[in-house]
Amino acid sequence: MSLHDRLEAVFQDVFDDETIVLRDTTTASDIEDWDSLAHITLMYGIESHFGIQFTANEFAEFTNVGDLKQSLVDKGCR
Amino acid sequence: MRFESSDLDLFSIASGDRNPLHRDRDYARRTPYGEPVVFGMLGAIACLGTSQVGPCRRLTSLACNFRAPLFTDTEYCVERAVDTVETFEARIVDGRRIVLDVEATFEPRTPTPDPRSVALEPRIPRTEARRLRLPDLAPSKSVRDEYAPSWSEVSALTERTGAHHTGIDLVDVGALLMLSYIVGMELPGERALFSAFRLDLDPDRPDTGERFGFDVQPAAVDARIGRATANVELTAAGRPFGVGELAAYVRDDVPPVDVSELRARLPEEPRLTGTRAFVVGGSRGLGASIVHALSLSGCDSVFAYEHSHDAAELVARTAPGPGSVVAVRGDAGDPEWCREAIEDIVTQDGGLDFLVCNACPSFGPLDVHPATIDRLLRHVSASLALTAVPIATCLDALAARRGTVAVISSLAVATPTKEWPHYVSGKRAIEGLVEVAARQRRDVAFLVVRPPKLVTDLMNTPLGRIGAIAPELIAAAIVARFAEDRQTEDPVELVDTFN
Numbered sequence: 001m002s003l004h005d006r007l008e009a010v011f012q013d014v015f016d017d018e019t020i021v022l023r024d025t026t027t028a029s030d031i032e033d034w035d036s037l038a039h040i041t042l043m044y045g046i047e048s049h050f051g052i053q054f055t056a057n058e059f060a061e062f063t064n065v066g067d068l069k070q071s072l073v074d075k076g077c078r
Numbered sequence: 079m080r081f082e083s084s085d086l087d088l089f090s091i092a093s094g095d096r097n098p099l100h101r102d103r104d105y106a107r108r109t110p111y112g113e114p115v116v117f118g119m120l121g122a123i124a125c126l127g128t129s130q131v132g133p134c135r136r137l138t139s140l141a142c143n144f145r146a147p148l149f150t151d152t153e154y155c156v157e158r159a160v161d162t163v164e165t166f167e168a169r170i171v172d173g174r175r176i177v178l179d180v181e182a183t184f185e186p187r188t189p190t191p192d193p194r195s196v197a198l199e200p201r202i203p204r205t206e207a208r209r210l211r212l213p214d215l216a217p218s219k220s221v222r223d224e225y226a227p228s229w230s231e232v233s234a235l236t237e238r239t240g241a242h243h244t245g246i247d248l249v250d251v252g253a254l255l256m257l258s259y260i261v262g263m264e265l266p267g268e269r270a271l272f273s274a275f276r277l278d279l280d281p282d283r284p285d286t287g288e289r290f291g292f293d294v295q296p297a298a299v300d301a302r303i304g305r306a307t308a309n310v311e312l313t314a315a316g317r318p319f320g321v322g323e324l325a326a327y328v329r330d331d332v333p334p335v336d337v338s339e340l341r342a343r344l345p346e347e348p349r350l351t352g353t354r355a356f357v358v359g360g361s362r363g364l365g366a367s368i369v370h371a372l373s374l375s376g377c378d379s380v381f382a383y384e385h386s387h388d389a390a391e392l393v394a395r396t397a398p399g400p401g402s403v404v405a406v407r408g409d410a411g412d413p414e415w416c417r418e419a420i421e422d423i424v425t426q427d428g429g430l431d432f433l434v435c436n437a438c439p440s441f442g443p444l445d446v447h448p449a450t451i452d453r454l455l456r457h458v459s460a461s462l463a464l465t466a467v468p469i470a471t472c473l474d475a476l477a478a479r480r481g482t483v484a485v486i487s488s489l490a491v492a493t494p495t496k497e498w499p500h501y502v503s504g505k506r507a508i509e510g511l512v513e514v515a516a517r518q519r520r521d522v523a524f525l526v527v528r529p530p531k532l533v534t535d536l537m538n539t540p541l542g543r544i545g546a547i548a549p550e551l552i553a554a555a556i557v558a559r560f561a562e563d564r565q566t567e568d569p570v571e572l573v574d575t576f577n
Contacts, residue, residue: 035145035176036145036443036497040303040541054302055302057545060303060544060545061544
């Protein structure tokens with residue numbers, strides 16, 4: 001399973017929506033239920049799944065899924 | 079579903095939760111919410127009160143997420159996803175936005191006497207909320223005490239919320255009030271934003287109003303977003319009857335104006351000596367920084383504030399000089415008040431060089447939806463009035479001295495924030511007004527300032543603070559720009575980069 005697929009599975013789990021398809025350009029605007037609390041749950045979910053920890057800035061802000069994936073790659077995730 | 083301020087009073091008396099976020103209008107104005115927030119647990123109980131589960135069932139577990147603040151005098155809807163004799167899953171929505179969600183499970187039971195018949199005096203350990211910070215929440219800082227809600231008010235609350243028709247009995251409501259008390263008054267207390275809890279209840283627990291007790295143990299903190307969790311054990315007459323986990327965000331204080339930072343960013347010699355400014359919204363945050371930056375630069379300023387009297391007095395009293403600072407209280411969006419205020423400034427002080435429009439109504443996340451459109455329109459109207467009225471009123475006085483208008487917009491105009499349709503619309507309306515006013519009046523200079531997220535009361539939320547910059551940086555940039563004699567081709571100068 002690729003990093004993209006694993007990340008997509010986390011999104012689908014957090015938002016309880018198996019139809020979510022991630023693209024590198026996907027942002028919070030593209031997922032209806034992606035509000036502040038959902039964002040925190042999502043970040044915790046990603047940290048737990050990949051066994052990493054984001055910095056405060058990473059936790060709060062990333063431009064799109066592509067940036068998030070790059071951040072995961074930088075942390076050694078595959 | 080709708081909450082009145084009397085519901086907050088009732089809940090507070092019943093629970094002993096006197097957290098000022100829910101009770102003190104002036105205190106709430108200094109938070110990002112701008113007005114008292116409905117106790118999250120009141121929302122949860124009211125949501126449970128819509129359950130069709132009758133009193134022959136007994137609550138065995140409850141989990142709740144407080145996703146966004148609830149406010150009084152606002153119409154909310156409850157969406158029940160599952161409502162069976164065993165399970166209840168529902169959420170309160172504002173438009174389409176989920177504000178709160180609950181999941182409850184039930185087991186059968188035999189209805190028992192009403193614990194209102196038990197004579198038990200309230201026991202509220204603390205009448206003033208503790209003010210713990212995140213570092214204070216070490217696992218060793220557990221809190222243990224006895225507790226009894228005010229049962230007659232618990233009864234009234236249970237009826238008010240409709241919970242008395244459901245599998246939530248008076249003792250259950252009392253236990254939930256205890257959780258609200260623990261978070262709002264004890265751990266962490268005043269700085270709490272109760273965000274979630276899970277509670278498992280012993281089906282064989284006593285169902286009369288025994289003296290409660292609680293033992294709360296801090297479990298973990300996440301300093302990145304100011305989130306703390308704690309484990310809790312509830313007892314009745316000394317016997318455990320419930321265990322659970324509580325989660326809360328712990329709000330940090332917004333620091334006062336850092337004059338030394340302003341001093342470091344402004345020219346050493348005051349460059350605005352002999353000038354006068356009117357600042358709309360100067361009691362807190364960016365406005366207070368601008369007022370002090372003007373003072374440091376030698377500009378005499380008058381600033382308007384509407385509610386934050388203590389904060390305004392502090393800003394005026396601590397003005398660093400040499401420029402003087404005077405606070406005036408009123409609604410700058412009211413044309414009559416604004417006209418009189420400007421007349422006073424122009425006639426008494428001899429003219430006006432700068433107008434800074436910084437005031438903005440407080441706001442929370444909002445959905446674009448028929449249920450919220452009134453609030454959206456009110457915000458846009460109030461936001462526009464707080465800029466349009468002062469500009470219209472001051473233009474002649476400013477033109478007489480070739481003055482400058484600085485309007486505080488937001489980076490959200492260029493990069494709209496999904497949850498702020500009202501804020502973005504209001505700021506865009508303001509920028510549109512400035513664009514036209516600047517073309518009508520070439521004898522006045524116009525600046526539109528688009529700051530990024532700032533460390534202010536408005537942004538003092540778990541995610542809002544992350545990456546926010548100090549308002550002093552923006553204030554110094556604006557005031558330094560006032561001191562420049564810069565001619566520009568464009569009728570409006572956009573200020574959106576800050577070093």
